[in-house]
């Protein structure tokens with residue numbers, strides 16, 4: 126995949142309470158479920174351009190397994206590496222929080238994720254608590270593909 130540097134114009138940051146409406150609007154505009162996390166810890170990140178939220182992604186944590194969800198980039202700024210940068214942010218944050226494997230469901234972006242190293246997962250092998258999450262219950266197996274990726278945490282090398 127071609128390297129890109131969206132950081133020149135787009136900033137990625139942890140979402141704040143004030144972002145909630147913008148995140149909800151972005152998800153709704155892209156017909157993504159705004160389902161609750163069912164009690165599991167959930168964190169959102171946003172991509173911001175000129176003070177506007179133009180992308181979002183979330184991570185639901187189930188012990189050492191994570192559910193990557195709610196990835197969405199405003200249609201006007203797609204194809205610039207923002208989606209990829211959001212996924213990389215979640216992978217880094219998840220790994221540093223002790224999550225060893227990410228799982229996701231998608232009806233629209235299978236190829237996007239397989240390009241980023243995600244492989245097909247048999248839902249039956251997904252940890253019970255994650256499989257019982259509202260998102261898994263909402264999206265029917267017939268239409269959504271389940272993908273997963275094992276994370277490798279890289280420790281920073283000490284400086285010489």
Ligand SMILES: CC(C)(COP(=O)(O)OP(=O)(O)OC[C@H]1O[C@@H](n2cnc3c(N)ncnc32)[C@H](O)[C@@H]1OP(=O)(O)O)[C@@H](O)C(=O)NCCC(=O)NCCS
Nearest residue numbers: 155196197198203204205206207208209231233234236237
């Ligand atoms: C999927 C999505 C987040 C990608 O965002 P983006 O900012 O356009 O992604 P990037 O620019 O980082 O794309 C990286 C690569 O994936 C490709 N790609 C992007 N969206 C894709 C999709 N839906 N299917 C297949 N490939 C896709 C791009 O062409 C690009 O390939 P390239 O580097 O070879 O040119 C965006 O298309 C979107 O919001 N879609 C609607 C919501 C959605 O489907 N979310 C996923 C739910 S799990």
